[in-house]
Amino acid sequence: MHQLALVIGLLLATVIAVGLGDRLKLPYPVIMVLIALGVAFVPGIPHLELPAELILPLFLPPLLYATAKKTSWSVFRIRWRSVVLLSIALVVVTTALVAGAAWVLIPGIGIPAAIALGAMVAPPDPVAVESVAGRVHMPRRLMTVMQSEGLFNDAAAIVIFQTAVAAAVHGSEINAWLAVKFIAGAAIAVILGFAMAWAAKKLMHFIESSTARSAVTLILPFAVYIAAEEFHASGVIAVVVAALEMKRRARPHDAAERITSSSFWDVVELLATGIAFGLIGLEARAVIQETGNDIFPMLGQAGIICAVVILVRAAWLSLLIPGNRRRGDGLPPGGVKDVVILTWCGMRGLATLALALALPEVTADGSPFPARDQIIVTAVCVLFATLVLPGFTLPWLMRRLKAQESPAAEHEEEKILAQRAEDAALAALHEVPFLHDLPAQRQEAITRGIKRLSEDLVIDVPVPHDKKGAVKVRHDSAVAIRTIALDAARQEILLARNEVGVDPETADRVLRRLDLRTVMLQK
Secondary structure (H helix, E strand, O other), X not given: OHHHHHHHHHHHHHHHHHHHHHXXXXXXXXXXXXXXXXXXXXXXXXXXXXXXXXXHHHHHHHHHHHHHOOOOHHHHHHOHHXXXXXXXXXXXXXXXXXXXXXXXXXXXOOHHHHHHHHHHHOOOOHHHXXXXXXXXXXXXXXXXXXXXXXXXXXXXXXXXXXXXXXXXHHOOOOOHHHHHHHHHHHHHHHHHHHHHHHHHHHHHHHOOOHHHHHHHHHHHHHHHHHHHHHOOOOHHHHHHHHHHHHHHOOOOOOHHHHHHHHHHHHHHHHHHHHHHXXXXXXXXXXXXXHHHHHHHHHHHHHHHHHHHHHHHHHHHHHHHXXXXXXXXXXXXXXXXXXXXXXXXXXXXXXXXXXXXXXXXOEOOOOOEOOOHHHHHHHHHHHHHHHHHHXXXXXXXXXXXHOOOOOHHHHXXXXXXXXXXXXXXXHHHHHOXXXXXXXXXXXXXXXXXXXXXXXXXXXXXXXXXXXXXXXXXXXXHHHHHHHHHHHHHHHHHHHHHHOOOOOOHHHHHHHHHHHHHHHHHHHO
16 A cells, blocks of 8 residues: 555646746656755655566556657658767767766676666756756757657667676677667567557557547557567567557547547656656665765766766757758757757656666576666766756746747747648638538638638637637538548648658647647537
8 A cells, every 4th residue: 555655646736847847847757857856855654665677667668659650751851860869879978978887887787787887877867958948948959859758768878788787687798699689679679569560550440439449559669578588579669660650540530539549648758757757756865875975986986877878968969060951951060059958958868767677686596786886876876967956047048048938939830830731721621522511601610610620720719619618610521622622621731741841849739730720610
Protein backbone atom coordinates (compact mmCIF):
# COMPACT_ATOMS: atom_id res chain seq x y z
CA MET A 1 0.00 0.00 0.00
CA HIS A 2 2.90 2.37 0.76
CA GLN A 3 4.27 1.80 -2.75
CA LEU A 4 0.90 2.65 -4.33
CA ALA A 5 0.55 5.74 -2.15
CA LEU A 6 4.01 6.86 -3.29
CA VAL A 7 3.08 6.50 -6.97
CA ILE A 8 -0.15 8.47 -6.46
CA GLY A 9 1.82 11.11 -4.58
CA LEU A 10 4.29 11.46 -7.45
CA LEU A 11 1.44 11.82 -9.95
CA LEU A 12 -0.17 14.49 -7.77
CA ALA A 13 3.16 16.30 -7.46
CA THR A 14 3.41 16.35 -11.25
CA VAL A 15 0.01 17.98 -11.61
CA ILE A 16 0.89 20.54 -8.92
CA ALA A 17 4.20 21.26 -10.70
CA VAL A 18 2.31 22.06 -13.91
CA GLY A 19 0.00 24.42 -11.99
CA LEU A 20 2.94 26.12 -10.30
CA GLY A 21 4.72 26.44 -13.62
CA ASP A 22 1.72 28.21 -15.14
CA ARG A 23 1.50 30.65 -12.24
CA LEU A 24 5.24 31.28 -11.90
CA LYS A 25 5.80 31.43 -15.68
CA LEU A 26 8.26 28.55 -15.44
CA PRO A 27 8.33 25.28 -17.42
CA TYR A 28 7.07 22.37 -15.34
CA PRO A 29 10.15 20.13 -15.97
CA VAL A 30 12.26 22.70 -14.10
CA ILE A 31 9.92 22.55 -11.11
CA MET A 32 9.92 18.74 -11.29
CA VAL A 33 13.72 18.71 -11.04
CA LEU A 34 13.53 20.87 -7.91
CA ILE A 35 10.82 18.61 -6.45
CA ALA A 36 12.94 15.54 -7.22
CA LEU A 37 15.94 17.08 -5.48
CA GLY A 38 13.70 17.96 -2.55
CA VAL A 39 12.43 14.38 -2.35
CA ALA A 40 16.03 13.22 -1.92
CA PHE A 41 16.23 15.06 1.41
CA VAL A 42 12.77 14.32 2.83
CA PRO A 43 12.98 11.61 5.53
CA GLY A 44 10.36 8.93 5.87
CA ILE A 45 9.41 8.59 2.20
CA PRO A 46 9.53 4.87 1.32
CA HIS A 47 11.81 3.65 -1.44
CA LEU A 48 9.89 2.41 -4.46
CA GLU A 49 11.12 -1.07 -5.34
CA LEU A 50 10.95 -1.27 -9.13
CA PRO A 51 13.24 -3.81 -10.85
CA ALA A 52 15.70 -2.16 -13.22
CA GLU A 53 14.78 -4.57 -16.01
CA LEU A 54 11.20 -3.23 -15.97
CA ILE A 55 12.13 0.45 -16.24
CA LEU A 56 12.78 0.52 -19.98
CA PRO A 57 9.71 -1.58 -20.95
CA LEU A 58 7.52 0.67 -18.77
CA PHE A 59 8.90 4.11 -19.67
CA LEU A 60 10.42 3.82 -23.15
CA PRO A 61 7.39 2.70 -25.22
CA PRO A 62 5.15 5.66 -24.25
CA LEU A 63 8.09 8.09 -24.37
CA LEU A 64 9.16 7.02 -27.87
CA TYR A 65 5.62 6.68 -29.19
CA ALA A 66 4.54 10.12 -27.94
CA THR A 67 7.65 11.76 -29.38
CA ALA A 68 7.41 10.00 -32.76
CA LYS A 69 3.70 10.88 -33.08
CA LYS A 70 4.73 14.54 -33.26
CA THR A 71 6.64 14.01 -36.47
CA SER A 72 6.25 12.04 -39.71
CA TRP A 73 8.15 10.33 -42.50
CA SER A 74 7.78 13.50 -44.60
CA VAL A 75 9.44 15.63 -41.91
CA PHE A 76 12.30 13.15 -41.76
CA ARG A 77 12.68 13.39 -45.55
CA ILE A 78 12.74 17.20 -45.48
CA ARG A 79 15.00 17.55 -42.44
CA TRP A 80 17.25 14.58 -43.03
CA ARG A 81 20.42 16.67 -42.79
CA SER A 82 19.51 18.04 -39.36
CA VAL A 83 18.40 14.57 -38.24
CA VAL A 84 21.71 12.98 -39.26
CA LEU A 85 23.94 15.73 -37.89
CA LEU A 86 22.08 16.35 -34.61
CA SER A 87 19.89 13.36 -33.80
CA ILE A 88 22.57 10.79 -34.61
CA ALA A 89 26.04 12.26 -35.14
CA LEU A 90 25.94 14.68 -32.18
CA VAL A 91 24.62 11.92 -29.90
CA VAL A 92 27.47 9.63 -30.97
CA VAL A 93 30.12 12.35 -30.53
CA THR A 94 28.74 13.41 -27.14
CA THR A 95 28.60 9.79 -25.99
CA ALA A 96 32.21 9.18 -27.06
CA LEU A 97 33.67 12.31 -25.45
CA VAL A 98 31.68 11.97 -22.22
CA ALA A 99 32.70 8.31 -22.04
CA GLY A 100 36.34 9.31 -22.48
CA ALA A 101 36.10 11.93 -19.74
CA ALA A 102 34.32 9.49 -17.41
CA TRP A 103 36.91 6.76 -18.04
CA VAL A 104 39.69 9.20 -17.05
CA LEU A 105 37.89 10.75 -14.06
CA ILE A 106 36.01 7.84 -12.45
CA PRO A 107 38.15 4.99 -11.08
CA GLY A 108 37.06 1.50 -12.09
CA ILE A 109 34.18 2.54 -14.34
CA GLY A 110 35.34 0.57 -17.36
CA ILE A 111 34.69 1.41 -21.00
CA PRO A 112 31.18 -0.16 -21.36
CA ALA A 113 29.83 1.60 -18.25
CA ALA A 114 31.46 4.88 -19.37
CA ILE A 115 29.74 4.56 -22.75
CA ALA A 116 26.44 3.89 -20.97
CA LEU A 117 26.90 7.14 -19.01
CA GLY A 118 27.72 9.03 -22.21
CA ALA A 119 24.60 7.71 -23.97
CA MET A 120 22.50 8.51 -20.90
CA VAL A 121 23.34 12.23 -20.92
CA ALA A 122 23.66 12.71 -24.70
CA PRO A 123 20.08 13.29 -25.96
CA PRO A 124 18.28 16.61 -25.30
CA ASP A 125 14.58 16.28 -24.51
CA PRO A 126 12.30 18.03 -27.08
CA VAL A 127 9.43 18.18 -24.56
CA ALA A 128 11.58 20.03 -22.02
CA VAL A 129 12.93 22.33 -24.72
CA GLU A 130 9.48 23.22 -26.05
CA SER A 131 8.09 23.85 -22.56
CA VAL A 132 10.89 26.37 -21.94
CA ALA A 133 11.32 27.88 -25.41
CA GLY A 134 7.60 28.31 -26.01
CA ARG A 135 7.39 30.86 -23.19
CA VAL A 136 10.10 33.13 -24.60
CA HIS A 137 8.90 33.35 -28.23
CA MET A 138 11.81 31.37 -29.61
CA PRO A 139 12.29 32.10 -33.36
CA ARG A 140 10.64 29.38 -35.44
CA ARG A 141 13.85 28.62 -37.36
CA LEU A 142 15.58 27.73 -34.08
CA MET A 143 12.60 25.71 -32.85
CA THR A 144 12.70 23.84 -36.16
CA VAL A 145 16.29 22.76 -35.51
CA MET A 146 15.52 21.59 -31.98
CA GLN A 147 12.43 19.69 -33.13
CA SER A 148 14.48 18.01 -35.87
CA GLU A 149 17.05 17.05 -33.26
CA GLY A 150 14.33 15.46 -31.16
CA LEU A 151 13.19 13.10 -33.93
CA PHE A 152 15.62 10.24 -33.34
CA ASN A 153 18.14 11.34 -30.70
CA ASP A 154 16.40 9.37 -27.93
CA ALA A 155 16.34 6.27 -30.12
CA ALA A 156 20.03 6.59 -31.02
CA ALA A 157 21.08 7.12 -27.40
CA ILE A 158 18.94 4.29 -26.07
CA VAL A 159 20.34 1.80 -28.59
CA ILE A 160 23.92 2.73 -27.61
CA PHE A 161 22.99 2.56 -23.90
CA GLN A 162 21.44 -0.89 -24.17
CA THR A 163 24.45 -2.23 -26.06
CA ALA A 164 26.89 -0.78 -23.53
CA VAL A 165 24.95 -2.01 -20.48
CA ALA A 166 24.71 -5.51 -21.95
CA ALA A 167 28.49 -5.51 -22.44
CA ALA A 168 29.07 -4.27 -18.88
CA VAL A 169 26.71 -6.81 -17.34
CA HIS A 170 28.10 -9.81 -19.20
CA GLY A 171 31.74 -8.70 -19.17
CA SER A 172 31.98 -8.68 -22.95
CA GLU A 173 33.66 -6.17 -25.22
CA ILE A 174 31.98 -3.78 -27.65
CA ASN A 175 33.31 -5.00 -31.00
CA ALA A 176 32.35 -5.40 -34.66
CA TRP A 177 30.22 -8.46 -33.91
CA LEU A 178 27.95 -6.35 -31.73
CA ALA A 179 27.58 -3.89 -34.63
CA VAL A 180 26.53 -6.73 -36.94
CA LYS A 181 23.99 -7.96 -34.38
CA PHE A 182 22.64 -4.43 -34.04
CA ILE A 183 22.17 -4.02 -37.81
CA ALA A 184 20.37 -7.37 -38.04
CA GLY A 185 18.21 -6.48 -35.04
CA ALA A 186 17.42 -3.06 -36.52
CA ALA A 187 16.26 -4.65 -39.78
CA ILE A 188 13.96 -7.04 -37.90
CA ALA A 189 12.67 -4.15 -35.81
CA VAL A 190 11.77 -2.09 -38.88
CA ILE A 191 9.86 -5.00 -40.42
CA LEU A 192 8.10 -5.68 -37.13
CA GLY A 193 7.19 -2.02 -36.68
CA PHE A 194 5.59 -1.84 -40.14
CA ALA A 195 3.78 -5.15 -39.67
CA MET A 196 2.31 -4.33 -36.27
CA ALA A 197 1.26 -0.84 -37.36
CA TRP A 198 -0.56 -2.39 -40.33
CA ALA A 199 -2.26 -4.92 -38.05
CA ALA A 200 -3.22 -2.22 -35.55
CA LYS A 201 -4.81 -0.10 -38.28
CA LYS A 202 -6.79 -3.08 -39.56
CA LEU A 203 -8.02 -3.71 -36.01
CA MET A 204 -8.96 -0.06 -35.55
CA HIS A 205 -10.93 -0.06 -38.79
CA PHE A 206 -12.84 -3.07 -37.48
CA ILE A 207 -13.64 -1.35 -34.14
CA GLU A 208 -16.34 1.30 -34.24
CA SER A 209 -15.82 2.82 -30.79
CA SER A 210 -13.39 5.77 -30.87
CA THR A 211 -12.54 5.07 -27.21
CA ALA A 212 -11.55 1.50 -28.00
CA ARG A 213 -9.51 2.65 -31.01
CA SER A 214 -7.63 5.05 -28.75
CA ALA A 215 -7.01 2.13 -26.38
CA VAL A 216 -5.32 0.29 -29.25
CA THR A 217 -2.77 3.12 -29.48
CA LEU A 218 -2.00 2.63 -25.78
CA ILE A 219 -1.42 -1.10 -26.17
CA LEU A 220 0.51 -0.86 -29.44
CA PRO A 221 3.84 0.66 -28.25
CA PHE A 222 4.17 -1.82 -25.39
CA ALA A 223 3.24 -4.74 -27.65
CA VAL A 224 5.69 -3.67 -30.35
CA TYR A 225 8.50 -3.16 -27.83
CA ILE A 226 8.00 -6.52 -26.13
CA ALA A 227 7.63 -8.39 -29.43
CA ALA A 228 10.86 -6.86 -30.76
CA GLU A 229 12.76 -7.76 -27.60
CA GLU A 230 11.47 -11.34 -27.86
CA PHE A 231 12.92 -11.51 -31.39
CA HIS A 232 16.22 -10.06 -30.05
CA ALA A 233 15.60 -6.94 -32.15
CA SER A 234 15.61 -3.27 -31.17
CA GLY A 235 12.38 -2.43 -29.39
CA VAL A 236 13.29 1.26 -29.65
CA ILE A 237 13.43 1.25 -33.44
CA ALA A 238 10.30 -0.91 -33.71
CA VAL A 239 8.24 1.55 -31.59
CA VAL A 240 9.44 4.59 -33.56
CA VAL A 241 8.65 2.92 -36.91
CA ALA A 242 5.22 1.82 -35.69
CA ALA A 243 4.36 5.33 -34.47
CA LEU A 244 5.43 6.98 -37.74
CA GLU A 245 3.53 4.41 -39.78
CA MET A 246 0.40 4.81 -37.67
CA LYS A 247 0.46 8.53 -38.36
CA ARG A 248 1.00 7.97 -42.09
CA ARG A 249 -1.99 5.66 -42.26
CA ALA A 250 -4.32 8.11 -40.47
CA ARG A 251 -7.59 8.67 -42.37
CA PRO A 252 -8.96 12.19 -42.90
CA HIS A 253 -12.35 11.34 -41.36
CA ASP A 254 -10.89 10.02 -38.09
CA ALA A 255 -10.89 13.54 -36.63
CA ALA A 256 -12.47 12.64 -33.28
CA GLU A 257 -9.99 9.82 -32.76
CA ARG A 258 -7.00 12.07 -33.50
CA ILE A 259 -8.17 14.72 -31.03
CA THR A 260 -8.74 12.11 -28.32
CA SER A 261 -5.45 10.37 -29.02
CA SER A 262 -3.45 13.61 -29.02
CA SER A 263 -4.83 14.68 -25.63
CA PHE A 264 -4.39 11.18 -24.24
CA TRP A 265 -0.70 10.96 -25.17
CA ASP A 266 -0.04 14.42 -23.77
CA VAL A 267 -1.37 13.16 -20.42
CA VAL A 268 0.63 9.92 -20.60
CA GLU A 269 3.85 11.78 -21.37
CA LEU A 270 3.21 14.26 -18.55
CA LEU A 271 2.57 11.59 -15.90
CA ALA A 272 5.43 9.35 -17.06
CA THR A 273 7.78 12.32 -16.76
CA GLY A 274 6.53 13.07 -13.25
CA ILE A 275 7.01 9.51 -12.00
CA ALA A 276 10.50 9.33 -13.52
CA PHE A 277 11.56 12.58 -11.83
CA GLY A 278 10.25 11.34 -8.50
CA LEU A 279 12.00 7.99 -8.84
CA ILE A 280 15.34 9.59 -9.68
CA GLY A 281 14.97 11.73 -6.54
CA LEU A 282 14.46 8.61 -4.43
CA GLU A 283 17.40 6.93 -6.16
CA ALA A 284 19.60 9.96 -5.48
CA ARG A 285 18.62 9.83 -1.79
CA ALA A 286 19.70 6.20 -1.59
CA VAL A 287 23.04 7.07 -3.21
CA ILE A 288 23.60 9.96 -0.77
CA GLN A 289 22.88 7.69 2.19
CA GLU A 290 25.27 5.01 0.93
CA THR A 291 28.17 7.25 -0.06
CA GLY A 292 28.14 9.75 2.82
CA ASN A 293 31.00 12.25 2.52
CA ASP A 294 32.22 10.55 -0.66
CA ILE A 295 29.42 12.39 -2.46
CA PHE A 296 31.51 15.60 -2.64
CA PRO A 297 34.29 14.19 -4.88
CA MET A 298 31.52 12.68 -7.01
CA LEU A 299 29.93 16.12 -7.45
CA GLY A 300 33.26 17.53 -8.61
CA GLN A 301 33.66 14.81 -11.23
CA ALA A 302 30.03 15.26 -12.28
CA GLY A 303 30.61 19.01 -12.69
CA ILE A 304 33.45 18.35 -15.14
CA ILE A 305 31.26 15.98 -17.15
CA CYS A 306 28.48 18.62 -17.21
CA ALA A 307 30.97 21.05 -18.72
CA VAL A 308 31.97 18.45 -21.33
CA VAL A 309 28.32 17.90 -22.30
CA ILE A 310 27.74 21.64 -22.81
CA LEU A 311 31.06 22.39 -24.54
CA VAL A 312 30.73 19.45 -26.96
CA ARG A 313 27.33 20.74 -28.05
CA ALA A 314 28.64 24.29 -28.52
CA ALA A 315 31.65 23.08 -30.52
CA TRP A 316 29.58 20.78 -32.74
CA LEU A 317 27.04 23.51 -33.52
CA SER A 318 29.87 25.92 -34.32
CA LEU A 319 31.26 23.46 -36.85
CA LEU A 320 27.91 23.50 -38.69
CA ILE A 321 27.97 27.27 -39.33
CA PRO A 322 30.21 27.29 -42.46
CA GLY A 323 28.18 24.56 -44.20
CA ASN A 324 24.86 26.27 -43.43
CA ARG A 325 26.16 29.57 -44.76
CA ARG A 326 27.39 27.96 -47.98
CA ARG A 327 24.03 26.30 -48.64
CA GLY A 328 22.21 29.56 -47.99
CA ASP A 329 18.99 27.79 -47.00
CA GLY A 330 18.57 29.86 -43.84
CA LEU A 331 18.79 26.86 -41.50
CA PRO A 332 20.54 27.63 -38.20
CA PRO A 333 23.05 27.76 -36.75
CA GLY A 334 24.11 30.62 -38.98
CA GLY A 335 26.16 32.54 -36.43
CA VAL A 336 27.43 32.80 -32.88
CA LYS A 337 24.06 33.98 -31.56
CA ASP A 338 22.35 30.84 -32.86
CA VAL A 339 25.05 28.62 -31.33
CA VAL A 340 24.66 30.26 -27.91
CA ILE A 341 20.87 29.84 -27.90
CA LEU A 342 20.88 26.27 -29.24
CA THR A 343 23.61 25.26 -26.78
CA TRP A 344 21.69 26.70 -23.85
CA CYS A 345 18.57 24.86 -25.03
CA GLY A 346 20.26 21.45 -24.98
CA MET A 347 18.08 20.38 -22.05
CA ARG A 348 18.08 16.78 -20.84
CA GLY A 349 14.87 15.19 -19.58
CA LEU A 350 12.86 11.99 -19.51
CA ALA A 351 15.20 9.84 -21.60
CA THR A 352 18.13 10.61 -19.28
CA LEU A 353 15.96 9.83 -16.26
CA ALA A 354 14.68 6.53 -17.63
CA LEU A 355 18.15 5.33 -18.58
CA ALA A 356 19.58 6.28 -15.18
CA LEU A 357 16.82 4.32 -13.45
CA ALA A 358 17.38 1.34 -15.75
CA LEU A 359 20.97 0.78 -14.62
CA PRO A 360 21.17 -2.70 -13.08
CA GLU A 361 22.59 -2.94 -9.58
CA VAL A 362 24.72 -6.03 -10.25
CA THR A 363 26.36 -7.71 -13.22
CA ALA A 364 25.87 -11.29 -14.37
CA ASP A 365 28.49 -12.64 -11.94
CA GLY A 366 26.88 -10.88 -8.95
CA SER A 367 29.40 -8.05 -8.62
CA PRO A 368 28.17 -4.43 -8.34
CA PHE A 369 27.60 -2.57 -11.60
CA PRO A 370 30.72 -0.43 -12.21
CA ALA A 371 30.45 3.08 -10.68
CA ARG A 372 26.65 2.93 -10.56
CA ASP A 373 26.35 5.52 -7.78
CA GLN A 374 28.65 7.93 -9.61
CA ILE A 375 26.67 7.51 -12.84
CA ILE A 376 23.38 8.35 -11.10
CA VAL A 377 24.89 11.40 -9.39
CA THR A 378 26.27 12.56 -12.74
CA ALA A 379 22.88 12.13 -14.44
CA VAL A 380 21.18 14.25 -11.76
CA CYS A 381 23.85 16.95 -12.07
CA VAL A 382 23.49 17.05 -15.86
CA LEU A 383 19.74 17.41 -15.46
CA PHE A 384 20.24 20.34 -13.10
CA ALA A 385 22.89 22.03 -15.26
CA THR A 386 21.09 21.66 -18.59
CA LEU A 387 17.46 22.04 -17.48
CA VAL A 388 17.13 24.09 -14.30
CA LEU A 389 19.75 26.74 -15.08
CA PRO A 390 18.54 27.37 -18.66
CA GLY A 391 14.94 27.27 -17.46
CA PHE A 392 15.56 30.24 -15.18
CA THR A 393 17.99 32.15 -17.41
CA LEU A 394 16.74 31.58 -20.98
CA PRO A 395 14.26 34.52 -20.94
CA TRP A 396 17.09 36.85 -19.85
CA LEU A 397 19.41 35.40 -22.51
CA MET A 398 16.84 35.86 -25.27
CA ARG A 399 16.29 39.49 -24.26
CA ARG A 400 20.03 40.08 -23.99
CA LEU A 401 20.64 38.70 -27.49
CA LYS A 402 17.49 40.39 -28.86
CA ALA A 403 16.50 37.07 -30.40
CA GLN A 404 12.83 36.89 -29.45
CA GLU A 405 10.34 36.58 -32.29
CA SER A 406 7.04 38.42 -32.36
CA PRO A 407 3.96 36.17 -32.14
CA ALA A 408 2.71 38.02 -35.22
CA ALA A 409 5.17 36.09 -37.43
CA GLU A 410 3.77 32.74 -36.26
CA HIS A 411 0.26 34.11 -36.73
CA GLU A 412 1.06 35.03 -40.35
CA GLU A 413 2.28 31.48 -41.08
CA GLU A 414 -0.99 30.09 -39.76
CA LYS A 415 -3.00 32.56 -41.88
CA ILE A 416 -1.20 31.46 -45.06
CA LEU A 417 -1.88 27.76 -44.39
CA ALA A 418 -5.47 28.47 -43.30
CA GLN A 419 -6.12 30.31 -46.59
CA ARG A 420 -4.76 27.36 -48.55
CA ALA A 421 -7.10 25.08 -46.61
CA GLU A 422 -10.07 27.32 -47.39
CA ASP A 423 -9.22 27.45 -51.11
CA ALA A 424 -8.96 23.64 -51.25
CA ALA A 425 -12.25 23.25 -49.39
CA LEU A 426 -14.07 25.64 -51.76
CA ALA A 427 -12.64 23.83 -54.79
CA ALA A 428 -13.85 20.48 -53.41
CA LEU A 429 -17.22 22.01 -52.52
CA HIS A 430 -17.96 23.00 -56.10
CA GLU A 431 -17.19 19.45 -57.28
CA VAL A 432 -19.73 17.78 -54.96
CA PRO A 433 -22.54 16.59 -57.30
CA PHE A 434 -25.38 16.58 -54.76
CA LEU A 435 -24.70 20.13 -53.56
CA HIS A 436 -27.09 21.41 -56.21
CA ASP A 437 -29.84 19.12 -54.91
CA LEU A 438 -30.16 21.29 -51.82
CA PRO A 439 -32.29 24.45 -51.67
CA ALA A 440 -30.51 27.61 -52.79
CA GLN A 441 -30.61 29.04 -49.27
CA ARG A 442 -28.89 25.93 -47.89
CA GLN A 443 -26.25 26.03 -50.66
CA GLU A 444 -25.50 29.64 -49.85
CA ALA A 445 -25.20 28.90 -46.11
CA ILE A 446 -22.76 26.05 -46.73
CA THR A 447 -20.62 28.13 -49.07
CA ARG A 448 -20.65 31.05 -46.66
CA GLY A 449 -19.51 28.77 -43.82
CA ILE A 450 -16.60 27.38 -45.87
CA LYS A 451 -15.57 30.92 -46.84
CA ARG A 452 -15.07 31.62 -43.14
CA LEU A 453 -12.81 28.58 -42.74
CA SER A 454 -9.54 30.53 -42.87
CA GLU A 455 -10.68 32.68 -39.96
CA ASP A 456 -11.87 29.68 -37.97
CA LEU A 457 -8.52 27.90 -38.35
CA VAL A 458 -6.57 30.83 -36.96
CA ILE A 459 -8.98 32.02 -34.26
CA ASP A 460 -11.01 29.33 -32.52
CA VAL A 461 -14.75 29.82 -33.06
CA PRO A 462 -17.38 28.48 -30.61
CA VAL A 463 -19.90 25.87 -31.69
CA PRO A 464 -23.19 27.48 -32.75
CA HIS A 465 -26.00 26.84 -30.26
CA ASP A 466 -29.71 27.57 -30.33
CA LYS A 467 -31.60 29.51 -27.65
CA LYS A 468 -31.99 26.40 -25.48
CA GLY A 469 -28.25 25.71 -25.50
CA ALA A 470 -28.45 22.68 -27.76
CA VAL A 471 -26.23 22.30 -30.80
CA LYS A 472 -28.14 23.24 -33.94
CA VAL A 473 -29.29 20.31 -36.02
CA ARG A 474 -27.82 20.17 -39.50
CA HIS A 475 -29.24 18.46 -42.52
CA ASP A 476 -27.43 15.18 -43.29
CA SER A 477 -26.59 16.29 -46.83
CA ALA A 478 -25.19 19.57 -45.60
CA VAL A 479 -23.01 17.74 -43.07
CA ALA A 480 -21.75 15.37 -45.76
CA ILE A 481 -20.90 18.24 -48.11
CA ARG A 482 -19.06 20.19 -45.44
CA THR A 483 -17.19 17.05 -44.38
CA ILE A 484 -16.00 16.51 -47.97
CA ALA A 485 -14.82 20.12 -48.12
CA LEU A 486 -13.00 19.84 -44.77
CA ASP A 487 -11.35 16.58 -45.88
CA ALA A 488 -10.05 18.41 -48.97
CA ALA A 489 -8.74 21.19 -46.73
CA ARG A 490 -6.96 18.64 -44.56
CA GLN A 491 -5.31 17.00 -47.59
CA GLU A 492 -4.07 20.40 -48.73
CA ILE A 493 -2.43 21.10 -45.36
CA LEU A 494 -0.87 17.62 -45.36
CA LEU A 495 0.65 18.44 -48.76
CA ALA A 496 1.85 21.80 -47.44
CA ARG A 497 3.40 20.08 -44.42
CA ASN A 498 5.70 18.15 -46.76
CA GLU A 499 6.96 21.27 -48.55
CA VAL A 500 10.35 22.80 -47.84
CA GLY A 501 9.97 26.07 -45.95
CA VAL A 502 6.67 25.16 -44.28
CA ASP A 503 6.97 24.71 -40.52
CA PRO A 504 5.46 21.29 -39.67
CA GLU A 505 4.47 22.44 -36.18
CA THR A 506 2.42 25.32 -37.61
CA ALA A 507 0.80 22.91 -40.07
CA ASP A 508 -0.02 20.54 -37.22
CA ARG A 509 -1.78 23.31 -35.32
CA VAL A 510 -3.94 24.06 -38.36
CA LEU A 511 -4.64 20.32 -38.79
CA ARG A 512 -5.77 20.01 -35.17
CA ARG A 513 -8.20 22.90 -35.65
CA LEU A 514 -9.51 21.28 -38.82
CA ASP A 515 -10.07 18.05 -36.89
CA LEU A 516 -11.86 19.96 -34.14
CA ARG A 517 -14.09 21.70 -36.68
CA THR A 518 -14.92 18.35 -38.31
CA VAL A 519 -15.90 16.88 -34.93
CA MET A 520 -18.04 19.93 -34.16
CA LEU A 521 -19.75 19.55 -37.53
CA GLN A 522 -20.59 15.88 -37.01
CA LYS A 523 -22.10 16.29 -33.54
